[in-house]
Each structure stands twice: as structure tokens, then as C-alpha cells.
Amino acid sequence: MQVYLVGGAVRDQLLDRPITDKDFVVVGATVDEMLAAGFIQVGADFPVFLHPTTQEEYALARTERKLGRGYQGFSVHASPDVTLQDDLQRRDLTINAMAIEVNSLTDDTPLTGEIIDYHGGLDDIQSKTLRHISQAFSEDPLRVLRVARFYGRYYSLCFHIAEETLILMRQLVASGELAHLSAERIWQESSRATMQTSPQVYWEQLYAIGALTEYFAPLHHAWSNVHIRETVQTALYFAGQMQLNLSQRWTLLMASLDQSLFASKPDPKSSSPHISMTVTDDERKTALKAIISISNSAKVPKTPTQFASLFVTQAGKLSAVNELNATQKIDLIQACSAHKEPNKLSQLLVTSHVLQLAKQHRQMMLALNSFHAIGIENIDPDIKGAAIGKALNEARAAHLFSMEQSIASPN
Numbered sequence: 001m002q003v004y005l006v007g008g009a010v011r012d013q014l015l016d017r018p019i020t021d022k023d024f025v026v027v028g029a030t031v032d033e034m035l036a037a038g039f040i041q042v043g044a045d046f047p048v049f050l051h052p053t054t055q056e057e058y059a060l061a062r063t064e065r066k067l068g069r070g071y072q073g074f075s076v077h078a079s080p081d082v083t084l085q086d087d088l089q090r091r092d093l094t095i096n097a098m099a100i101e102v103n104s105l106t107d108d109t110p111l112t113g114e115i116i117d118y119h120g121g122l123d124d125i126q127s128k129t130l131r132h133i134s135q136a137f138s139e140d141p142l143r144v145l146r147v148a149r150f151y152g153r154y155y156s157l158c159f160h161i162a163e164e165t166l167i168l169m170r171q172l173v174a175s176g177e178l179a180h181l182s183a184e185r186i187w188q189e190s191s192r193a194t195m196q197t198s199p200q201v202y203w204e205q206l207y208a209i210g211a212l213t214e215y216f217a218p219l220h221h222a223w224s225n226v227h228i229r230e231t232v233q234t235a236l237y238f239a240g241q242m243q244l245n246l247s248q249r250w251t252l253l254m255a256s257l258d259q260s261l262f263a264s265k266p267d268p269k270s271s272s273p274h275i276s277m278t279v280t281d282d283e284r285k286t287a288l289k290a291i292i293s294i295s296n297s298a299k300v301p302k303t304p305t306q307f308a309s310l311f312v313t314q315a316g317k318l319s320a321v322n323e324l325n326a327t328q329k330i331d332l333i334q335a336c337s338a339h340k341e342p343n344k345l346s347q348l349l350v351t352s353h354v355l356q357l358a359k360q361h362r363q364m365m366l367a368l369n370s371f372h373a374i375g376i377e378n379i380d381p382d383i384k385g386a387a388i389g390k391a392l393n394e395a396r397a398a399h400l401f402s403m404e405q406s407i408a409s410p411n
Helices: 008-014 031-036 084-089 121-127 135-139 142-153 163-175 183-194 199-208 217-222 226-241 246-257 281-297 302-318 326-335 342-373 387-408
Strands: 002-006 023-027 048-050 057-060 062-066 074-078 098-104 107-110 264-266 273-275
Touching: 002 008, 002 084, 002 107, 008 098, 008 121, 023 084, 031 057, 062 084, 084 098, 135 163, 142 163, 142 183, 142 199, 183 199, 183 246, 199 217, 199 226, 217 246, 217 281, 226 246, 226 342, 246 281, 246 302, 246 342, 281 302, 302 326, 302 342, 342 387
Parallel strands: 023 057
Antiparallel strands: 002 023, 002 098, 048 057, 062 074, 098 107, 264 273
16 A cells, blocks of 8 residues: 655645645555545545544545546546556646655655656646646546636746647637536636635636636626726736635626726816716616626525625715715615624725726726837927927827727727
8 A cells, every 4th residue: 555645735835835735645455444544435436535633635546537528427446456647647737746655544754755747747837837637638627617726826926828738728618518517616616716816817717718608608798898807807816915805806706797887988178087977777787687697607605696786786886985975875884784784884895995996007007008109209200309208298198098088988
């Protein structure tokens, strides 16, 4: 019998990241031997056991064979003759397919500390690459979401997805295999990704390969508007940096579905647009319907769904609290049940501020782009001296105004 620490713990040890849990593979053992050692079997489809003291997972080495659609359509073979290499071969990414041998079932001290790496995981750690192990990657559609989640998790470390892996991900999406994933598993991966430090990366990657169309179709449609997409991505980035909770992050994502939150109406007295606070009942109903549609298709829990719906309903008042009169403030308290849950109102206000901050950031990035887009070559060459600076600023302002107008009236 040989016991190995595998997967995420090995990967994160090499990346000098905190190890939150450990998984082990046991080679050369039987179910009876594991039970006799006091382990508790928890796997119904294949032999997975919990350590009697640490509660860490120990699985017998196994192989898998694709039989049906989805991530559950596999035949699993676990026996003493399955090798470590056989077991690691079935994993998704090279950086998740490394192992370290430990002393025994009861002692997880590394035997030598040597990294066992059959698939180039060490090289991909060095080059910061997320790369699939084999064409068997295409047998499990859940891997599309997992790779996107790992991309978001290690985005700050400058990891990237290998082009050949992106090709397989796009092929999996095009095949329709994602339709055979359970909604519960979709939410499990998506909620975990949304709670990462860079939550925007997961959603942007899924959008880029067309993977939102199955369970998040209204979001895919909304993100075809680059202004909405980039603003919400910025809001999600801020949410990650500020450690907002899941309901707040989900609400910022669902805000994409309410176009009125991103509509701008030019102020005739100024070259800068201001956000329109006029929202029709039809616009709000459309956004709320889309939130419920996604909630139903992806089995989103009640709490984030209700929080997002409440935010969309009250977004105008939340973003203009300083301008509300006394009656309107009392109405907002009532609508948010703040007299019962004052913390919810605080969370709604913070969510609103983050969205406003993202809009401001987007506006200033547009201004910065206009600043760089216009140079000395874009003004009249006959202008001389101090007039050059004035002409540059006027040309840049005109360029920015044109950009803002195109956003306000995309059609």
C-alpha cells in the first residue's frame, strides 16, 4: 500500500498559497483494508473515505471511462492494480495532477518530498499555464467551469489558459454538453468563483467562450453591450477587493440585466452625461423577470436572488439617498425592511456605492483613452505656443463627448 498527497494541496504548496484542505490517493489497497483501518466510506459511486481523526479525504486509486453525457456519465474502476499514474491521468489540468508520497495512512509526513509529475505540471507552474492533460478533458463538461474558476483564482499570479485548452473548452460549449450538467453543480462552481478575489475573471471567460448561453442566457445578452459588461466587471473587481458577501456580488452581476442602471442622458448644459434616474415599470419588470429566470435555471439560492431583486427595485433611491426627502427615506426603509434588518440596508447601500464607483471608473477610463487618442498630430499645425495646450484639451474633450454620446445612444 502506498499513500500520496495529490491535487490542490501539492499545487498550492508550490505556489506558496494557503492549503485549505488535503486529498490523498491510496494505491494497492481494498475497501475492506480501509474500513479495517478505521476509515469511514462516504463515496457511493467510487471508494472515498474520511480519515477517522482528521476527516481528510482518502480515495482509492481509480480510472474512469466515459459512457454517457454530462459529468456523471462515467464508469469508475477502483482496485489494487490501478497505479498512481493511472489515477493522475484522469485529472483535468497538469497543475492538479502532481503528487507527493507520504509515510502511511496514519502519517501524512512526506516520505521524501519529491514531486511526482507525469504530465508537466511543474513546467506549467513555472510558466503560469492552465493546460489540460489529455483529450479526455473533453469528456467532462464541468471542466469548462473549473478551468474558468482556476483562471480567476490565479489571475493575480498572472496565470493564463493554454490556447489548446481554450479550443477544447469552446468545443465542449459548442457540443451542447453543458446542458447535461446539473443546475446545482453549475451554481456550486459559479458561487465559488464569484467569491474569489477576482470574481470578474470567471464570468468574463465564460462569456468569451459562449458558455453563458445555457444557464445564464439573459446575462450573455446583456453583456453584448460592452459598456455594461466592462462596468459590471469593474464592479465585481471592486467587490472582490472590498470582500463583499455573495449576495452583494451576485447583485452586481445581476445589475447587468437592468439597462436603465447604465443608461446615460446628455446634459444640454454640459459636455458630460449624467446617469438617468428615470426607470419605467416595463424596464424594471424585464430586469426582475431575467433575474428570476437565471435563478430558476441555475438553482440560485433564495437569499441572493431576493437581494438582487430588491436592489433592482430600489436602485434609483439607493443611489440618490442624499437627494431623498423625509417621506422617500421612510418609504425606502419600509421597502427594504430595514426596520427589521438594518444590516440589509447597509449592504444594499454599499452595493449601490460599488456600482456607482464602477461607473465613475468607466467614465474616467474613457476620458483617459480620449486623452491618449488625441496628440499634437491631431490639431492644426499652424497653432503655436500656449494655444497648443488649449487646442489639445478642446480636441480631447470633443473626442470624449463623442464617445459618451455613442454610449448613451448605442443604436
